[in-house]
Amino acid sequence: xxxxxxxxxxxxxxxxxxxxxxxxxxxxxxxxxxxxxxxxxxxxxxxxxxxxxxxxxxxxxxxxxxxxxxxxxxxxxxxxxxxxxxxxxxxxxxxxxxxxxxxxxxxxxxxxxxxxxxxxxxxxxxxxxxxxxxxxxxxxxxxxxxxxxxxxxxxxxxxxxxxxxxxxxxxxxxxxxxxxxxxxxxxxxxxxxxxxxxxxxxxxxxxxxxxxxxxxxxxxxxxxxxxxxxxxxxxxxxxxxxxxxxxxxxxxxxxxxxxxxxxxxxxxxxxxxxxxxxxxxxxxxxxxxxxxxxxxxxxxxxxxxxxxxxxxxxxxxxxxxxxxxxxxxxxxxxxxxxxxxxxxxxxxxxxxxxxxxxxxxxxxxxxxxxxxxxxxxxxxxxxxxxxxxxxxxxxxxxxxxxxxxxxxxxxxxxxxxxxxxxxxxxxxxxxxxxxxxxxxxxx
Amino acid sequence: xxxxxxxxxxxxxxxxxxxxxxxxxxxxxxxxxxxxxxxxxxxxxxxxxxxxxxxxxxxxxxxxxxxxxxxxxxxxxxxxxxxxxxxxxxxxxxxxxxxxxxxxxxxxxxxxxxxxxxxxxxxxxxxxxxxxxxxxxxxxxxxxxxxxxxxxxxxxxxxxxxxxxxxxx
Numbered sequence: 219x220x221x222x223x224x225x226x227x228x229x230x231x232x233x234x235x236x237x238x239x240x241x242x243x244x245x246x247x248x249x250x251x252x253x254x255x256x257x258x259x260x261x262x263x264x265x266x267x268x269x270x271x272x273x274x275x276x277x278x279x280x281x282x283x284x285x286x287x288x289x290x291x292x293x294x295x296x297x298x299x300x301x302x303x304x305x306x307x308x309x310x311x312x313x314x315x316x317x318x319x320x321x322x323x324x325x326x327x328x329x330x331x332x333x334x335x336x337x338x339x340x341x342x343x344x345x346x347x348x349x350x351x352x353x354x355x356x357x358x359x360x361x362x363x364x365x366x367x368x369x370x371x372x373x374x375x376x377x378x379x380x381x382x383x384x385x386x387x388x389x390x391x392x393x394x395x396x397x398x399x400x401x402x403x404x405x406x407x408x409x410x411x412x413x414x415x416x417x418x419x420x421x422x423x424x425x426x427x428x429x430x431x432x433x434x435x436x437x438x439x440x441x442x443x444x445x446x447x448x449x450x451x452x453x454x455x456x457x458x459x460x461x462x463x464x465x466x467x468x469x470x471x472x473x474x475x476x477x478x479x480x481x482x483x484x485x486x487x488x489x490x491x492x493x494x495x496x497x498x499x500x501x502x503x504x505x506x507x508x509x510x511x512x513x514x515x516x517x518x519x520x521x522x523x524x525x526x527x528x529x530x531x532x533x534x535x536x537x538x539x540x541x542x543x544x545x546x547x548x549x550x551x552x553x554x555x556x557x558x559x560x561x562x563x564x565x566x567x568x569x570x571x572x573x574x575x576x577x578x579x580x581x582x583x584x585x586x587x588x589x590x591x592x593x594x595x596x597x598x599x600x601x602x603x604x605x606x607x608x609x610x611x612x613x614x615x616x617x618x619x620x621x622x623x624x625x626x627x628x629x630x631x632x633x634x635x636x637x638x639x640x641x642x643x644x645x646x647x648x649x650x651x652x653x654x655x656x657x658x659x660x661x
Numbered sequence: 662x663x664x665x666x667x668x669x670x671x672x673x674x675x676x677x678x679x680x681x682x683x684x685x686x687x688x689x690x691x692x693x694x695x696x697x698x699x700x701x702x703x704x705x706x707x708x709x710x711x712x713x714x715x716x717x718x719x720x721x722x723x724x725x726x727x728x729x730x731x732x733x734x735x736x737x738x739x740x741x742x743x744x745x746x747x748x749x750x751x752x753x754x755x756x757x758x759x760x761x762x763x764x765x766x767x768x769x770x771x772x773x774x775x776x777x778x779x780x781x782x783x784x785x786x787x788x789x790x791x792x793x794x795x796x797x798x799x800x801x802x803x804x805x806x807x808x809x810x811x812x813x814x815x816x817x818x819x820x821x822x823x824x825x826x827x828x829x830x
Contacts, residue, residue: 230770234687
């Protein structure tokens with residue numbers, strides 16, 4: 219005689235047979251690609267020190283074995299300490315930054331002055347308490363050297379910082395995401411907002427989007443600070459409370475007291491934002507992508523949105539692509555003036571003149587843009603390149619960047635020094651933080 | 662442990678082959694939809710294979726993957742109201758196989774499952790298909806073991822009623 223539990227057990231087994239997988243069972247190519255992309259950023263391994271030695275010499279080797287503890291935040295020096303070596307106009311210098319783990323990369327940059335530059339990113343350290351091995355990385359340039367600076371603990375789960383922006387030596391923002399709990403299987407997606415007040419980094423609460431019960435699925439990837447009471451952050455809302463099964467754009471604003479969610483448009487089957495730049499408080503640009511289809515089969519389309527002081531609206535970018543949807547996920551934006559905005563992704567750089575978009579030939583794969591003026595634009599990615607108003611010139615690097623290196627962020631100090639930071643490839647899927655500085659002035 | 666030096670794609674294929682069927686079936690029971698189940702398994706696989714440092718220890722991979730499928734399916738639940746209405750509509754149409762008593766029970770359970778609350782459904786599937794202990798289920802669903810006991814009991818009761826009305830037993 220079988221019990222009712224057995225009946226249920228048997229029925230469940232029968233029902234499960236509805237979905238017998240067809241032979242042969244193989245990893246779908248897109249799944250394999252997604253796995254590889256993740257692994258390339260997570261897997262730990264051996265250091266190919268030769269590459270770093272070749273690139274950074276003794277300093278490079280020292281950076282590798284740098285076991286100095288992080289600088290306590292209260293010992294971060296900002297002006298007036300004079301730089302040890304004066305910057306020679308137009309001269310490039312490079313540094314390997316402290317990177318204590320197998321893979322550390324910098325993705326965000328906030329140049330405040332020639333003696334005060336912040337870079338943020340992610341350490342992959344494989345600690346057992348951080349199963350994905352991701353922890354925030356904050357580094358500071360004081361005019362002499364780069365040092366890791368302690369950030370606030372986000373708890374036992376993974377955390378990362380993606381972008382940074384600041385208005386002064388006591389007002390710097392960094393955004394990213396973190397996992398509130400230790401679970402090796404979920405993404406690091408609750409929004410993380412950190413602020414530097416001149417004395418320490420602290421976590422500032424991120425707002426819960428209206429109607430949401432949870433943050434799980436929210437991440438921030440871009441930030442721009444215009445004033446101590448005016449900053450914007452963008453990212454994605456892929457929570458289950460967002461009213462859709464696909465990601466939605468997310469825009470948050472800081473008014474000097476708190477962050478609030480500001481409505482932003484969505485198109486197609488899903489949308490997200492990645493980067494942000496501002497001309498003024500009433501002229502802000504955000505970039506990202508929309509998706510047609512979402513999940514395993516989706517096509518991305520460039521998405522550009524604009525804040526006019528009242529509302530965010532979509533600025534169609536099709537005009538640069540024969541009126542057709544422009545494929546790709548826009549990585550970066552820089553706003554030179556009201557009618558001069560540049561956006562870039564993959565091998566596309568597109569410029570807005572207030573009326574139409576023009577497709578400029580990209581010097582390479584550009585992940586970051588910054589501009590000092592319409593005839594002085596810097597693009598960084600797998601190259602570092604300069605726009606002089608007529609054409610792009612790739613900055614020759616000697617020694618050249620090792621394979622697998624990328625500049626992820628580029629910025630300019632008020633004095634005109636250009637900084638680019640990123641990850642120096644030294645083995646498949648492994649990067650070490652590095653920075654390039656070009657001192658202001660003609661070469 | 663000897664480091665597995667096969668290319669990543671070979672190891673991925675093996676892990677996928679080993680777990681795909683089981684995970685698909687579990688995800689299907691949890692979600693009630695093949696398409697959702699397929700999406701859940703792909704997503705879980707990407708998350709676990711993409712972050713699991715020790716791919717060469719496949720014994721530990723399975724439990725992580727299972728846990729991920731369950732967690733992801735819990736997220737899915739909140740969207741399931743619409744789908745449940747659809748399943749109910751479908752279930753009302755008598756199918757030809759419904760004359761076979763075993764199939765009739767199975768279909769009654771299918772319909773009964775779709776009427777359970779997501780947590781009851783998860784508790785029933787994890788208990789009687791996943792063979793998880795009450796303690797493991799409690800951990801998975803984020804509740805006390807006592808709650809699992811009552812979720813299972815109420816779920817079973819609801820299924821029993823469903824079967825009674827369908828099969829006339």
